[in-house]
Amino acid sequence: FKIIYCCYYYVIATSALDNESEKIVQDALDRAAEGRTTLVIAHRLSTIRDADKIIVMHKGEVVEEGYHELLMRTRGTYFDLVEQQNLLKVEEKEQLTTIEKQESIGPIAVHQTEEIQSNFLRKLASTISNSTLHIIHSLYGKENNSIIDEDANQAEEEEDIEIEKKKVKKPNAFLQMLKMNRSEWKFITIGCIACICNGGMRLALAIVLTKLITYFLFACSGEALTKRLRSKIFHTILRQEIGYFDDPNNNTRALCTRLETEASAVQSATGIRIGLILQSFASLGVGIIVAFVFSWQFTLVILGFVPLLIVGGLLKSYLITGFSSKDKKLFEDVGKVTVESIQNIRTVVQLTKEDHFYEKYCSFLEIPYQSSIKRAHVCGLFFALANSVIYFMLAALFRLGAYLLSIHTTSLEDLLLCLGCILFGAQSVGKTVSMSPNYTKAVHAAEKIFEFLNRKPIMDNSSRDGDEIVSSCQQMLKKWILFYSFCFSLILMDNSNLMMSVSSIQTDRNQSF
Secondary structure, rough: OOOOOOOOEEEEOOOOOOOOHHHHHHHOOOOOOOOOOOEEEEEOOHHHOOOOEEEEEOOOOEEEEEEEHHHHHHHHHHHHHHHHHHHHHHHHHHHHHHHHHOOOOOOOHHHHHHHHHHHHHHHHOOOOOOOHHHHHHHHHHHHHHHHHHHHHHHHHHHHHHHHHHHHHHOOOOOHHHHHHHHHHHOOOOOHHHHHHHHHHHHHHHHHHHHHHHHHHOOOOOHHHHHHHHHHHHHHHHHOOOHHHOOOOOOOOHHHHHHHHHHHHHHHHHHHHHHHHHHHHHHHHHHHHHHHHHHOHHHHHHHHHHHHHHHHHHHHHHHHHHHHHHHHHHHHHHHHHHHHHHOOOOHHHHHHOOOOHHHHHHHHHHHHHHHHHHHHHHHHHHHHHHHHHHHHHHHHHHHHHHHHHHHOOOOOHHHHHHHHHHHHHHHHHHHHHHHHHHHHHHHHHHHHHHHHOOOOOOOOOOOOOOOOOOOOOHHHHHHHHHEEEEEHHHHHHHHOOOOEEEEEEEEOOOOOOO
């Protein structure tokens, strides 16, 4: 076997080159060293980063040896040399940048830049050991490294000074400006008040448009309806025949109650009630549309629970309406016993019938009491079902949201947006459903009122129906009122009679006797 040694020896002298030129030269040398045993004496340590073995010598003795990563981990002489060369590169780069910017930056800014650079160099120089400084002096000379010697000795002092400066509290520039401008405090105060008013105008406008106008207009319409109903009820009462008032169910108390309470209860079915229904449907509709945009899976789950909410509210309203109609008849009997016993209290006391009317009153109350106990359980069941649907819906939505997030179908932001829209819509619907008892009572009162208004009396004194008189005396009757065998008698103070007979009175005239 024949062993051939191919050794390539060169000294890399790239210290006078810039970074781009150094990179070009280094690439050419790397290509030339391929397949050869190469011995390199480097000026810049960046040129031997990829060497298989690096030997660090000081005063003819080998101090360290190994590859680049190993020597950097040991943090010895090689590490300090690399840090020093990085320091010099930073200093050179900062000096070039400072020279280029001196024309456009004032002297104050240049001085501040130099201070920042010197502080950075001091901090970096403080990490280099004293033994490494001697090596740097021998390699680069004392002239280029004079700054490092000084900074290494003064690093601790500078750090102490900086800590003391930080402890000193700097004055607030904003407060100083206000202090200088305190002579114009009147103008500043008025301006601040105007800004606050300007910021609150939008909120005030929203309140006026949504709350005041809405409730004011619906309240006006409701009061007008109440006035109109009371007028019609009173007119209908006056039209009834005499026999209608002989019925105990149509006594003065019942008619006044109908005129007062039932007419005002109708407002719960109109007016503000209409506004709340429109508001809830608008919130639910917009919430569903927004939910469809961000996550259609969420929306489908919601639409599955919405019918349950509506059915629960309707069942609850139906139960309350049915029970209220039954209770009203029972309480009318209780009211009759109460009115009769109080109006005739003297007769009751004289006949010693107090216990009798008390037992009669309690017997009438026992029936609605027993029915109310049964109704409480039924209404409580439906009330619980109607109010628990929302929580079941939220549980299903959270479970679906966790699954969608796990398969990366949607984002957490979209789920939160959908959930917010759903909650607002559900709250509006729940608020409307919670007012269903008042609505059912209002509808029942309206039914009673219209039933009374549509009643036709047996003898209607305001009706113009009937047969017209058609005879030869019709023209004369339009001008005169005729009397047959009519006589008026008056006894005077002296026991004498004054008699007067009248046969006719002309129309459109007042006749006194």
